Amino acid sequence: MHRCSAERALGTVTMIVRGHKVNGGRAEGQAIVSKMPFSFLGDFDPGTGTVLPEGHDLKGQSISGKIFVFPVGKGSTVGPNIAYAAKQRGNTPKAMVCVEAEPVMVMVAIMNDIPMVAGLDEEVLDIIQSGDDMTVDGDAGTVEVFKRGH
């Protein structure tokens, strides 16, 4: 279970969402949010960092250098190796935030030193929107989201 808190300062709302640690490290960046389970094999092109399949809610968009927020991992156990190939080209996400931890996606993070937090309520997929500025603290298991102008 996570707890949300909001602070209002200078027109920016900061929300802190608590999950649990999957892989340590801090990252700041822009969110990219999907509502679909994800596999680095099949769903992702390591050469460009973009999401591939027809019918995927991020089709054609890049997750490279962003904070990738999605429900859960799925698919092939070769996923971490594909992410490794992407990392050599600088195409991995800066951090990952999942509703649920799943073994293959957890190993994507550990093998490739990607900060990762999981164990959040499903509503984070509605609260966080693509383009939001956010920070991920893998060690603390927390996510901060900055919403402007409200």
Next chain:
Amino acid sequence: MNLSDEQKRMLDGEYGKGAQKALTMLIKYGEAFGAERLVKVDTCHAGSSPLPFVKEMLEGVGQVRTLTTLHAGSAGASHYGQALGLRESYCRQETAVQEEAIRLCVNKGFIPTMSCAPYLAGNVVRPGSTFSWPGSSGALISNSLFGGRGNRDAFPASLASSITGFTPDMLLLRKENRMAQVLVHANSDLNLLDFNEADYGAMGYYIGAIGGMKNVAVAGLPKGLPFEKLKALLSPMPVSGATTLCHIVGTTPEAPTVDEALGNRRPQVVVEFGNRELRQGWESLHTAKTADVEVVFFGCPHLTISEIGLIASRLEGKRKADHVRLWLSTAGTVRTLAERMGYVDTIEAAGGIVVTDTCIMGFPYDRLNDAVKTAATNSARAASYQARRGIAIQYGSFEQCIGAALSGRWGR
């Protein structure tokens, strides 16, 4: 995480840099799922790539501490790359990288089975034993048919376990997490006695999509099904979903009854699987719109000796259509047996090839000398993966696929 003295010494670097890194990864992996300890792993299966990562992990490692077989490798690096029509430059490049990796691994005691089906080549899982096998079909089969205990471990996790000899005590290693949450009833309108392997594949593909990551139980299947039909049922489940344990009631060692499969709990989801669902499974796998056939392939997961014998018997004295490529894929050890049985000669005389050491499911179509657009197979697992890569699939039984190889057209 509570570490033993030996594990603490490993973490301190006493067993070398690679083992230290491997143990660190396993601790993080376990902590992400609330594991409190690392336990002995009885068998592992691993990959030999990416080479720089494998080198880093094996730094200072004398020998692996667990029986570890190696997974299928690149088609370009198999001895059959050019026979499969792959570009020579691609094969040369793949061979150079993979041979270096295999040399490195064999020196450390890895067994180069180069197969997705290490159970065909001496990697034996017993009821209650622990395993770490990437390759989602092998892990599912080991949990569900052999009664072993293992998780949906990815390649780096298993490599770390083979080096350290440990795996986190979590998820499916623990009895309380092995109960089924999804119960599938095979309905009485199904003609199960006539089910071929493609029917079972379509059934598994349908069930996997509903099950997601949950444990599944399938009730109502005939007792004493051959291993090959069970393999066909299970192997597509982690392709349409992420099934890692499927209790086949009456077959799975820990599930003699529905109640035991469910742990005497009420299932979260109940699925009635009848002819309508079977048809849906078939329709989602058969994507070709024409009767064209360019490739016919068998062996995902790798063929057993019985399957190769069956194919050879149907090809005896016959010849494939000129424009069709007929590929069979298996482990090297199984091919050796097939040679001794005369099966390979029969298949080659019919124009087919028996390929080893590689994964036909992940075949590099983009590296072929001549492009291919359609393929026929009896593997639901391969059908789904290849369809995602733009290959139009003719999905059918052994008999239908062999018929297509001989006539050069798909007949329904």
